[in-house]
Amino acid sequence: MNKNSSLPGLGRVVLVSLICGALAGLARGAIPLGSNSNVQIGGFIGQGYIVTDGNNYPFEDKDGTFDFREMGVNVSTTVGDHLRIGGQLFAQRLGNYGEDKVKLDWAVADYNFRQEFGIRLGRVKYPKGLYGESLDLDAVRPFIFLPMSLYNPVVRDFNSAFNGGMFYGNVNAGKAGSVDYKIFYGAIPVNPDQGVADFFNTTGLYASPGVTYLHIDHTAGGQLQWNTPVNGLKTVLSYSYLNGLDGIGKFSAYPVANVALHTDRYEYTTLSAEYIRDQWTFAAEWQRVAGTFNVITPFGTSISESKVSNWYVSAARRLNDKFEVGAYYSSEENDNASPGSPSGGNHNRDWALSLKYELNEHVIIKLEGHSINGTYDMFNTVRTPNSVLKNHTDYVAIKTTLSF
Numbered sequence: 001m002n003k004n005s006s007l008p009g010l011g012r013v014v015l016v017s018l019i020c021g022a023l024a025g026l027a028r029g030a031i032p033l034g035s036n037s038n039v040q041i042g043g044f045i046g047q048g049y050i051v052t053d054g055n056n057y058p059f060e061d062k063d064g065t066f067d068f069r070e071m072g073v074n075v076s077t078t079v080g081d082h083l084r085i086g087g088q089l090f091a092q093r094l095g096n097y098g099e100d101k102v103k104l105d106w107a108v109a110d111y112n113f114r115q116e117f118g119i120r121l122g123r124v125k126y127p128k129g130l131y132g133e134s135l136d137l138d139a140v141r142p143f144i145f146l147p148m149s150l151y152n153p154v155v156r157d158f159n160s161a162f163n164g165g166m167f168y169g170n171v172n173a174g175k176a177g178s179v180d181y182k183i184f185y186g187a188i189p190v191n192p193d194q195g196v197a198d199f200f201n202t203t204g205l206y207a208s209p210g211v212t213y214l215h216i217d218h219t220a221g222g223q224l225q226w227n228t229p230v231n232g233l234k235t236v237l238s239y240s241y242l243n244g245l246d247g248i249g250k251f252s253a254y255p256v257a258n259v260a261l262h263t264d265r266y267e268y269t270t271l272s273a274e275y276i277r278d279q280w281t282f283a284a285e286w287q288r289v290a291g292t293f294n295v296i297t298p299f300g301t302s303i304s305e306s307k308v309s310n311w312y313v314s315a316a317r318r319l320n321d322k323f324e325v326g327a328y329y330s331s332e333e334n335d336n337a338s339p340g341s342p343s344g345g346n347h348n349r350d351w352a353l354s355l356k357y358e359l360n361e362h363v364i365i366k367l368e369g370h371s372i373n374g375t376y377d378m379f380n381t382v383r384t385p386n387s388v389l390k391n392h393t394d395y396v397a398i399k400t401t402l403s404f
Helices: 009-028 153-159 197-201
Strands: 039-052 068-079 083-094 102-113 117-125 161-172 178-187 213-215 220-226 233-251 256-276 280-297 300-320 322-335 347-358 363-373 392-403
Touching: 083 153, 102 161, 197 233, 256 300, 280 392
Parallel strands: none
Antiparallel strands: 039 068, 039 392, 068 083, 083 102, 102 117, 117 161, 161 178, 178 220, 213 233, 220 233, 233 256, 256 280, 280 300, 300 322, 322 347, 347 363, 363 392
């Protein structure tokens, strides 16, 4: 089996247990698949088209492409009053990323002892910002792409979930509302076939075809969500880090030898707020991404600091039972730019406007336009080539999603 489509060990155990339990229940007649069944099966199929006029972004789409789709099937069930188990298989195509390979997206055993304390084990969704755990809920928002300063779809196969465990709960704060907390630890399988590899490949350090080895020792972090006493308002603080991140490949300046990037800790700190009132949804998030990399070449080791500030503000309004509109402004800024580097290469400022139409309860159609200034986080790699990066890019995307 191709390593990119193999199921990680812990997640495989959870998913196999789920399937075996469901089949055993069916054999006993304990879990009938009918109106009274406690087995839930669902999924989605989304197909889109995207065309860009300036640079290939977020993937190879300058000439227009239908290689833009995602599919998922999930199943879950409850055992007793406190245990819930479930999993989802997922495949996507983003230009030359994903290649429609089926992967285990998430698979958990979730035991809720009481409101204040629960535990999840398996392949667990990564809690980062407002929407890190709800990337698949396409129907609940008008946007085709969430703001890419925080939710870049190219790295979805890398940072949407981890293999490990999470403690979570909700603590009542009386008149001050309540607080949800999450604390987690685990591993993120990573390899050069994933989209995250191109963040290494675009540095110019690696000879073609790019980085050949990627590894992360572990990830850990936590999240606090304050459900304020103001109806519809919540704020979120998220912190996580990647420990022991390594990328190794042939050195572009001396291809007979390797070059390595290594950091002991790569950190994400995110502050978020969302306010829902009547037919309006407002959101804003700020994120600092930081790490100190050792650049190890045959000629010695140097230090490279990475500090990036990401933020966005968004607003969406439901017009009626069929239409919803949304807009956002999203910004990425390289806070550690090299002296004398072109300013356009150190930022990415994106205006987006979206329209969602609900054909019926299962089918939605979205149309979205973007106007982007700057080239930060735009690749020039084998999978997303940009031999000459232009400082301005416009693109239009359309997407239809069937949910069941």
